Amino acid sequence: MYDMQYKRAKALLLLSGGLDSILAAKLLLEQGIEVVAINFRTNFCGPSKARPAAQMLGILLREENIREEFLEVLKKPKYGYGAGLNPCIDCHALMLKKAAEIMKKDGFDFVATGEVLGERPMSQHKKALAIVEKEAGLKGYLLRPLSAKLLEPTAPEKDGCVNREKLLSISGRNRKPQMALAKKFGINEFPTPAGGCALTQEGFVARLKELMANKPDFSSEDVDSIRYGRHFWVDGIQIILGRDEKENKMLEFVVNKKDILVKLNDDFSGPTALIRGKDAEQMIEKAKKLIIEFSPKAKNIDVARLTFNVVNDKK
Numbered sequence: 001m002y003d004m005q006y007k008r009a010k011a012l013l014l015l016s017g018g019l020d021s022i023l024a025a026k027l028l029l030e031q032g033i034e035v036v037a038i039n040f041r042t043n044f045c046g047p048s049k050a051r052p053a054a055q056m057l058g059i060l061l062r063e064e065n066i067r068e069e070f071l072e073v074l075k076k077p078k079y080g081y082g083a084g085l086n087p088c089i090d091c092h093a094l095m096l097k098k099a100a101e102i103m104k105k106d107g108f109d110f111v112a113t114g115e116v117l118g119e120r121p122m123s124q125h126k127k128a129l130a131i132v133e134k135e136a137g138l139k140g141y142l143l144r145p146l147s148a149k150l151l152e153p154t155a156p157e158k159d160g161c162v163n164r165e166k167l168l169s170i171s172g173r174n175r176k177p178q179m180a181l182a183k184k185f186g187i188n189e190f191p192t193p194a195g196g197c198a199l200t201q202e203g204f205v206a207r208l209k210e211l212m213a214n215k216p217d218f219s220s221e222d223v224d225s226i227r228y229g230r231h232f233w234v235d236g237i238q239i240i241l242g243r244d245e246k247e248n249k250m251l252e253f254v255v256n257k258k259d260i261l262v263k264l265n266d267d268f269s270g271p272t273a274l275i276r277g278k279d280a281e282q283m284i285e286k287a288k289k290l291i292i293e294f295s296p297k298a299k300n301i302d303v304a305r306l307t308f309n310v311v312n313d314k315k
């Protein structure tokens with residue numbers, strides 16, 4: 001008999017664009033559940049993989065900027081860092097807290113993720129899954145379709161919105177069950193699980209550690225500044241040297257009124273230097289020395305012949 005009370009369940013799914021979140025979406029869509037994806041942008045990860053994934057799944061993708069809130073978490077994570085500077089438990093808790101707010105505000109029945117029990121040592125063991133659920137204020141309303149049968153039934157499973165029998169009991173680091181499921185769903189292309197978050201990338205992490213040590217109250221702009229160039233820190237003042245023409249142009253683009261820009265005049269090509277920090281003027285001579293050191297042409301020329309263009313809007 002047709003049930004007049006029947007309402008199509010609506011899920012808000014955290015979509016990274018990796019295989020697990022794609023499969024979680026598929027499992028829900030297969031049940032006739034309406035799925036809207038959400039992806040959170042920080043200074044360290046964004047929606048580049050989620051966009052094609054949402055398109056392939058044929059679902060709407062919401063993109064939310066949490067850069068500022070995430071920086072606060074990064075500076076003092078309650079549950080610590082992983083192997084790099086990745087505060088995964090706090091990160092999940094923040095993203096899920098935001099998802100919980102949207103769920104309540106926009107009338108979703110529950111939040112879902114592609115998390116797999118035991119897949120990641122730091123953030124996906126049973127205790128961590130329970131912590132983020134509680135911290136996010138989502139107790140009972142966070143569904144992990146890939147591992148659901150190994151976890152307590154959630155409210156949407158209990159009230160019949162979601163058929164628990166059609167959910168899975170995948171656990172651990174072996175990816176074979178996911179690969180088999182991808183084959184079953186005809187999914188042939190998906191991004192690799194690693195490499196999405198800059199906080200797990202060795203070179204970037206080393207530069208971020210330097211930034212944190214020299215400027216504990218670093219901003220979003222400071223984080224952007226360590227994505228390119230050679231970096232030198234002297235007494236809390238940062239000197240960034242462009243490593244090629246593209247990076248020199250980038251420094252000219254990002255320079256702000258508090259910074260000083262130094263470059264060689266005319267005939268001698270070489271790195272542009274951006275000096276950032278309180279008392280940046282003190283580092284102009286140091287920046288010139290670094291420019292000469294890293295300029296293949298200028299370092300063989302009599303220093304007296306070299307002239308510099310110093311752009312200092314602070315004066």
Ligand code: SF4
Pocket residue numbers: 045086087088089091092197198199200
């Ligand atoms: S790897 Fe990065 S984006 Fe992923 S949970 Fe950890 S901190 Fe967050």
